[in-house]
Amino acid sequence: MSPSPAAPVLLVIAHGSRDPRHAATVHALTGRVRAARPGLRVETAFLDHCAPGVPQVLERLAADGVRDVVALPLLLTRAFHAKADIPAALREATARHPRLRVHQAGVLGPSPLLVGALERRLSEAGVGPTDAGDPGDRGRTGIVLASAGSSDPEAIAVIARIAREWRRTGWQAVRPAYAATLSGSLPSTADAVRALRAEGVRHIAVAPYVIAPGFLPDRIARGAREAGADVLADVLGDAPEMARLLLRRFDEALMPRLALALA
Structure with missing residues (x-):
């Protein structure tokens, strides 16, 4: 059964990349979201490099008679794309389609579900979970939390806070790193x-805090190899925690609408 035009639609807005692995990973994630909530119409748009773009998808939704769209930035921090690019694209589209109500959801991070996805990828790469009464791999492993990087101080502060809080779960160390070091004070993955090796950490794993493959994730991987990291985890991709988080942000964006309907 096709979703009713009256039902809100989830529009996932990804960054886009010339690397075909990027779009394939995004579509795998949105496919997992559809499977988790049958009946929800899930559309995908890209800001750059990939098709379709945001205007094209919103044009199609308006033509289908859709009234409510939750636009969800597939971004881990509130940086330039979340603060400027996406709002501008949505304002332009809604000006052209005034009957279309677009609710912008929050970015994905920070969230315990993202930490859960990081832990899953590390486990899949061979870094075992903590056993009861034994710190196991966790207590003997230093983690490099490698994000794409940003010039936005808010985004940098969020990554640093995630690293500090994740360290308290028992890892020997957790250090933030950035693929795009837009400031000389920001450490690269390598x-x-x-730095962890110089401090005596013997087992080091790199956990990419990125959603899909592409130029910057490849830079993270090169840095990990060049510096001799013992483990390189996969990108977050279509981890089950990611699908749950997208649905959580979708529901949160609709809460004001639901409250108004119940008033």
Whole structure:
């Protein structure tokens, strides 16, 4: 059964990349979201490099008679794309389609579900969970939390806070690193690995805090290899925690609408 045009639609807005693995990973994630909530119409748009773009998808939704759209940035922090690019694209589209109500959801991070996805990817890469009464791999492993990077101080502060809080779960160390070091004070992946090694950490794993493959994730991987990291986990991708988080952000964006309907 097709979703009713009256039902809200989830529009996932990804960054886009020339690397075909990026779009394939995004579509795998949105496919998992559809499977988790049958009956929810889930559309995908990209800001750059990939099709379809945001205007094209919203044009199609308006033509289908859809009234409510939750636009969800597939981003881990509130940086330039979340603060400027996506709102501008949505304002332009709603000006052209005034009957279309677009509710912008929050970015994905920070969230315990993202930490859960990081833990899953580390486990899949061979870094075992903590056993009861034994710190196991966790207590003997230093983690490099490698994000794409940003010039936005808010985004940088969020990554640093995630690293501090994740360290308290029992890892020997957790250090933030950045693929795009837009400031000389920000460590690269290789720098962070070498710093942990110099401090005596013998087992080091790099956990990419990125959603899909592409240019910057490849840079993270090169830095991990060049500096001699012992483990390189996969990108977050279509981890089950990611699908649950997208649905949580969708529901949160609709809460004001539901409250108004119940008033």
